[in-house]
Amino acid sequence: MTDLNDHLSIIVVGASGHLARTKVLPALFALFCQGFLPRHFRILGYARTPLSDDDFRRTVEENLTCRYTPQESCAERMGEFLARCTYRGGQYDSAADLRALGPALAEAHDGQPDNRVLYLAVPPHVFLPVARALGDAGLAQAPTPDTWCRVVIEKPFGRDRESSTLLTRDMETVFSEEQIYRIDHYLGKEVIQNLLVLRFANAMFEPIWNRHYIQSVQITWKENVGIEGRGGYFDETGIIRDVMQNHLLQILSLVAMEPPPRLDATHIRNAKVNALMCVPPLTPDNLVLGQYVATNRGGLSIPGYRDDPSVAPDSRTATYAAAALHVVNARWDGVPFLLRSGKGLDGRLSEIRIQFRPVPGRMYVLPNGAPNELVIRIQPDEAINFRIWSKVPGLETQLELRDLDLQYKTAFSQLIPDAYEDLLLDVLRGEKSLFIRGDELAAAWDIVTPVLHDIDQNQREPTTYEFGTRGPASADELAARYGVLWHLQ
Numbered sequence: 001m002t003d004l005n006d007h008l009s010i011i012v013v014g015a016s017g018h019l020a021r022t023k024v025l026p027a028l029f030a031l032f033c034q035g036f037l038p039r040h041f042r043i044l045g046y047a048r049t050p051l052s053d054d055d056f057r058r059t060v061e062e063n064l065t066c067r068y069t070p071q072e073s074c075a076e077r078m079g080e081f082l083a084r085c086t087y088r089g090g091q092y093d094s095a096a097d098l099r100a101l102g103p104a105l106a107e108a109h110d111g112q113p114d115n116r117v118l119y120l121a122v123p124p125h126v127f128l129p130v131a132r133a134l135g136d137a138g139l140a141q142a143p144t145p146d147t148w149c150r151v152v153i154e155k156p157f158g159r160d161r162e163s164s165t166l167l168t169r170d171m172e173t174v175f176s177e178e179q180i181y182r183i184d185h186y187l188g189k190e191v192i193q194n195l196l197v198l199r200f201a202n203a204m205f206e207p208i209w210n211r212h213y214i215q216s217v218q219i220t221w222k223e224n225v226g227i228e229g230r231g232g233y234f235d236e237t238g239i240i241r242d243v244m245q246n247h248l249l250q251i252l253s254l255v256a257m258e259p260p261p262r263l264d265a266t267h268i269r270n271a272k273v274n275a276l277m278c279v280p281p282l283t284p285d286n287l288v289l290g291q292y293v294a295t296n297r298g299g300l301s302i303p304g305y306r307d308d309p310s311v312a313p314d315s316r317t318a319t320y321a322a323a324a325l326h327v328v329n330a331r332w333d334g335v336p337f338l339l340r341s342g343k344g345l346d347g348r349l350s351e352i353r354i355q356f357r358p359v360p361g362r363m364y365v366l367p368n369g370a371p372n373e374l375v376i377r378i379q380p381d382e383a384i385n386f387r388i389w390s391k392v393p394g395l396e397t398q399l400e401l402r403d404l405d406l407q408y409k410t411a412f413s414q415l416i417p418d419a420y421e422d423l424l425l426d427v428l429r430g431e432k433s434l435f436i437r438g439d440e441l442a443a444a445w446d447i448v449t450p451v452l453h454d455i456d457q458n459q460r461e462p463t464t465y466e467f468g469t470r471g472p473a474s475a476d477e478l479a480a481r482y483g484v485l486w487h488l489q
């Protein structure tokens with residue numbers, strides 16, 4: 001008898017695009033190399049661009065790497081993988097075009113029922129037409145006791161609370177919430193997954209993980225590149241919708257959440273929603289917006305945001321945002337959570353910086369009074385550092401801040417998987433802890449929607465900052481209002 005788990009179809013809609021080529025298909029190849037794909041799997045690319053199977057395989061092959069396969073057998077593995085990849089061209093809203101995939105899948109699986117992943121790697125305005133057409137074409141099969149069908153979508157999920165709720169409601173006319181996997185790829189990052197382990201598998205953190213010991217939390221996401229001709233999507237979206245509403249609020253919820261009663265998807269996501277629901281909406285006076293302008297570096301002129309040909313010359317879209325939020329509950333009352341995200345800044349970095357309160361009694365006079373810090377670096381160079389005061393060896397008592405330093409590169413010999421590898425494996429396993437549930441999404445939108453509407457209605461102008469700098473000085477003033485010094489990095 002055929003084991004139904006042996007039959008898997010992965011339909012990648014938008015297969016001609018950047019996400020499909022650079023993330024989704026390479027991640028599937030990585031899973032294939034590690035033996036995580038079932039015996040009979042098929043990958044079907046679908047998009048409007050006319051491509052032959054061979055053209056498609058060539059574009060896929062260009063992005064495959066031999067990370068998990070010794071060089072000598074890699075070409076063979078790639079050949080086996082690519083032989084399972086085929087492509088069909090068609091319109092996104094056409095059930096007739098999509099219906100043609102059905103016989104191809106039936107033939108590929110010898111008429112056996114298959115489990116199905118529908119990966120929507122398309123711009124958000126296409127989600128709904130594709131979902132409906134997949135439904136009408138009979139490809140979005142309802143789960144049966146023996147088979148499942150899961151749909152994966154990528155942020156952004158709407159533009160504000162209302163449009164997101166509408167999208168969720170409309171998607172649910174085709175797929176149940178249980179079938180929908182909303183990806184925020186930050187949740188698949190290794191260090192982010194380690195956050196819960198750090199908090200709940202080590203006895204020393206949880207007792208001090210509260211307002212009595214922690215004085216502030218900083219969450220930073222920054223890039224040192226600008227928009228570089230890819231302004232279309234970003235200019236419509238802006239940094240709050242692109243980064244803060246999803247990546248940064250997801251991180252905040254993992255830092256702030258109460259211990260879940262159990263480590264399963266339901267309880268972890270309940271705890272995250274509860275944390276987000278304790279955050280009052282962001283107010284305009286707690287938000288700094290910036291937009292980078294041109295600069296000249298060593299004779300090289302770097303264009304500003306508005307100079308980019310893909311951006312409207314009078315665009316008010318923020319490329320930088322710093323925000324002060326609070327989690328108003330017994331654990332966190334009074335502790336500022338400072339979030340900042342920006343493009344065209346002085347470096348590339350994502351990190352969480354938890355600053356502890358000074359030692360009561362202040363027995364030692366600490367040079368510049370810097371607090372203990374727990375620094376969790378997500379990228380680049382994944383690391384966890386605990387900054388402690390230490391006596392410098394010698395005959396005098398001199399104190400310095402030093403790091404208890406866990407650098408992933410040196411501490412672990414294992415490869416760090418790409419976030420998409422982790423997330424896709426979870427989709428295959430039906431494990432939803434790292435995917436955003438509908439109510440979690442709504443709670444995150446509730447925090448930023450009022451200020452987004454305020455920005456739009458009042459046509460708020462972002463403060464300018466020079467490309468390659470730390471961003472607007474007013475962000476430092478915002479942090480100072482809460483007694484926090486942004487870390488300089």
Ligand SMILES: NC(=O)c1ccc[n+]([C@@H]2O[C@H](COP(=O)([O-])OP(=O)(O)OC[C@H]3O[C@@H](n4cnc5c(N)ncnc54)[C@H](OP(=O)(O)O)[C@@H]3O)[C@@H](O)[C@H]2O)c1
Pocket residue numbers: 014015016017018019020023047048049120121122123124126154155156185
């Ligand atoms: N790239 C990433 O790393 C990344 C990261 C996070 C989230 N995302 C999200 O993932 C989705 C896909 O990203 P992507 O970078 O792959 O986008 P993309 O390359 O711009 O688009 C994917 C495919 O969609 C089709 N498409 C593009 N613009 C369209 C339009 N206006 N109307 C209808 N179809 C259009 C194109 O295929 P055809 O012309 O052949 O039909 C394109 O190859 C987006 O929702 C994006 O926000 C991407």
